Amino acid sequence: xxxxxxxxxxxxxxxxxxxxxxxxxxxxxxxxxxxxxxxxxxxxxxxxxxxxxxxxxxxxxxxxxxxxxxxxxxxxxxxxxxxxxxxxxxxxxxxxxxxxxxxxxxxxxxxxxxxxxxxxxxxxxxxxxxxxxxxxxxxxxxxxxxxxxxxxxxxxxxxxxxxxxxxxxxxxxxxxxxxxxxxxxxxxxxxxx
Amino acid sequence: xxxxxxxxxxxxxxxxxxxxxxxxxxxxxxxxxxxxxxxxxxxxxxxxxxxxxxxxxxxxxxxxxxxxxxxxxxxxxxxxxxxxxxxxxxxxxxxxxxxxxxxxxxxxxxxxxxxxxxxxxxxxxxxxxxxxxxxxxxxxxxxxxxxxxxxxxxxxxxxxxxxxxxxxxxxxxxxxxxxxxxxxxxxxxxxxxxxxxxxxxxxxxxxxxxxxxxxxxxxxxxxxxxxxxxxxxxxxxxxxxxxxxxxxxxxxxxxxxxxxxxxxxxxxxxxxxxxxxxxxxxxxxxxxxxxxxx
Numbered sequence: 001x002x003x004x005x006x007x008x009x010x011x012x013x014x015x016x017x018x019x020x021x022x023x024x025x026x027x028x029x030x031x032x033x034x035x036x037x038x039x040x041x042x043x044x045x046x047x048x049x050x051x052x053x054x055x056x057x058x059x060x061x062x063x064x065x066x067x068x069x070x071x072x073x074x075x076x077x078x079x080x081x082x083x084x085x086x087x088x089x090x091x092x093x094x095x096x097x098x099x100x101x102x103x104x105x106x107x108x109x110x111x112x113x114x115x116x117x118x119x120x121x122x123x124x125x126x127x128x129x130x131x132x133x134x135x136x137x138x139x140x141x142x143x144x145x146x147x148x149x150x151x152x153x154x155x156x157x158x159x160x161x162x163x164x165x166x167x168x169x170x171x172x173x174x175x176x177x178x179x180x181x182x183x184x185x186x187x188x189x190x191x192x193x
Numbered sequence: 194x195x196x197x198x199x200x201x202x203x204x205x206x207x208x209x210x211x212x213x214x215x216x217x218x219x220x221x222x223x224x225x226x227x228x229x230x231x232x233x234x235x236x237x238x239x240x241x242x243x244x245x246x247x248x249x250x251x252x253x254x255x256x257x258x259x260x261x262x263x264x265x266x267x268x269x270x271x272x273x274x275x276x277x278x279x280x281x282x283x284x285x286x287x288x289x290x291x292x293x294x295x296x297x298x299x300x301x302x303x304x305x306x307x308x309x310x311x312x313x314x315x316x317x318x319x320x321x322x323x324x325x326x327x328x329x330x331x332x333x334x335x336x337x338x339x340x341x342x343x344x345x346x347x348x349x350x351x352x353x354x355x356x357x358x359x360x361x362x363x364x365x366x367x368x369x370x371x372x373x374x375x376x377x378x379x380x381x382x383x384x385x386x387x388x389x390x391x392x393x394x395x396x397x398x399x400x401x402x403x404x405x406x407x408x409x410x411x412x413x414x415x416x417x418x419x420x421x422x423x424x425x426x427x428x429x430x431x432x433x434x435x436x437x438x439x440x441x442x443x444x445x446x447x448x449x450x451x452x453x454x455x456x457x458x459x460x461x462x463x464x465x466x467x468x469x470x471x472x473x474x475x476x477x478x479x480x481x482x483x484x485x486x487x
Contacts, residue, residue: 008449009212009233009424030449045209046233047269050445053231057446057460079209090268105268110292111315113202117194126194130205131270131292150195170205 003184004029004038006064008054010046010079014169021172022181032063040073040184043080045130045167048104051083052094065095073184074161081163082133089136098158101137102165118154118166120147123175127166129154135165200337203317206270206292207338207401210234210424214414214445215403217241217428220259221266223437230441234270234293236426237263242299242346242482243429243468252300254282260289272319277486278304287314293338295319296331298485299345299428306487311335321405323356323483325363326383329392332400333385339398341422342483343406346429348470350413352483353406357420360402367392406483409434409468411447411461418451435465 003019005012007028016026019042029035041064055061061083068074068084074097076084082104086096090104107113113130120127135153138145147155147164155164162183168176213233218224219241227235239255240248254275264271270292275282277296282303286294294316296309308331311318317337322328328339341360343353367378367389375393379386391399404417405426414425425448427441434440443460450456478484 007212009210011208011211013211014208046211047209047213049228049269050213050231050233053229053442054445054449057456058449109264109290110206110270110317111287111290112197113206114195114197115199115202116196128202128205130202130209167205170201170208 001025001039001184002027002037003040003042004035005042006044006051006060006080008046008051008058010051011044011077011167011169014167015042015044015077018169018172018177018180022177022184024181024184029060031058032060035060035063035067038067038072039187041067041075043074043076043083044169045078045080048079048082048091048094051079061095065097068095068097068161071160073187075180075183076161076163077167077169078130078132078165081165084161084163086139087137098156098161098163099138099140099143100135100156100163101139102133103136104133105131106134106136107132116149118147118149120155120168120176121179125171125173125175127168128170129166132165198315203337204400206317207319210270211401212449213424214441214448215272215424215426216431216441217426218263218432221262223432224263224267224271226438227431227441228267228269230438231445232269232441233424234272235263235267236272236274236295236428238274241429241432243348243433244346245299246346246480254279254286254300257285257289260286260291264289264291274300275309276300277302278307278309280309283309283314287316291316293317293319296336297321298342298482302485308334308486319403321483321486322360324359324382325367327486328360328398328402329382329384329388332388332398336400338401338403340403340405340426342486343404343408344473344476345406345482346471347407347473347476348409348430348433348468349473350407350409350416351473353404353408353417354420356406356483357404357417357422361421364392364398368396408444409470411443411457411464414444415447415451415457418448424448429468433468440464440467
């Protein structure tokens with residue numbers, strides 16, 4: 001199975017490592033010639049302002065929007081989640097597909113970046129939050145909370161999309177990889193783990 | 194549970210910058226141009242390297258006012274430079290909440306023997322290197338990111354190429370060596386053994402490695418990416434050129450699309466005047482910034 005990873009900039013190599021570890025094929029996508037026959041999509045961490053700018057030239061977001069709406073499993077982390085949010089505080093909506101309000105750099109600068117305990121579906125582990133955004137509002141009943149740090153919502157699922165504010169791709173722990181494998185394999189029927 | 198400024202969080206920010214362009218800026222106005230052009234971070238400086246080179250004298254950490262002005266003007270990470278070995282300048286930058294500290298040879302060194310012990314800071318550090326020994330010594334001191342030194346402020350990419358090729362060749366030697374050779378390689382390159390062991394295990398440097406020093410055109414940026422760099426610093430190349438916004442954007446597009454000569458040609462069209470370059474052979478050893486650091 002082919003997993004397309006948006007590769008303008010950011011943690012795309014870390015995500016490709018996760019995809020390789022579960023025996024699937026990562027496809028680095030930068031333009032529309034690379035998006036045929038994808039079985040899943042990943043929007044990596046990085047800088048959302050830079051990704052938006054690069055897209056002005058590479059022109060890929062409209063096609064990715066269609067792919068997400070066709071129902072293929074889609075994962076986003078950190079900046080990727082900012083791209084998919086329908087409302088952005090301190091930025092603009094880019095490919096709005098998840099009904100959440102997100103606030104950029106909500107914890108502060110890099111000196112406030114941290115490793116913290118996170119519940120992710122039925123598991124608990126420690127993950128990195130790097131100049132992370134916060135999910136500051138759930139805007140429809142279709143959004144299910146699937147991940148929390150203390151009492152904060154740090155991950156949601158809406159149909160075929162799972163959006164996180166932290167970086168499981170920097171861990172590649174067994175639970176995450178098993179989840180990722182199932183999530184991608186279930187394809188258009190994807191539900192929670 | 195919540196722990197700030199761990200090694201993983203520091204290296205993690207460098208991971209998020211990969212494939213991107215970090216631009217030198219001297220005020221808020223330039224920082225905004227850089228952010229709008231697609232920079233993943235900016236480096237706040239009082240003078241860009243070409244001017245430091247021209248003006249001479251002692252180059253120090255930027256004024257706190259300039260750094261804060263830049264931090265307040267953009268939403269992307271802000272880096273700033275401290276002199277080699279000047280741990281108090283680094284303490285000040287750390288207290289400002291800077292996102293990354295560059296212990297940089299572009300400034301006049303404050304210590305001719307020691308670099309800063311970078312483990313004790315909340316902010317991650319990036320350091321320059323000309324070869325594997327230098328890179329691994331900086332990593333052992335706690336650097337979360339490495340960059341080639343190149344020869345800053347010249348607009349001449351030849352030194353950055355030399356440093357990247359040297360690091361790559363020496364890395365390959367470590368990766369392909371028999372484990373019995375590791376101690377000898379550690380001695381040969383002046384490279385701490387524990388970092389060589391990490392390299393052997395990961396089959397790569399344990400931190401991100403960017404290109405810096407002399408990158409002036411979209412083609413220069415793509416060249417460094419094709420040589421295996423994880424991203425690009427552009428110093429004097431942007432704001433010493435005829436049309437900074439356009440050149441900045443072209444270098445960003447070139448860095449993402451580094452393998453596509455057609456796109457590289459397209460973004461290189463109608464860019465206006467690049468910065469005037471300096472032939473490195475005309476510089477004396479004292480004028481070469483890459484000779485600083487140990």
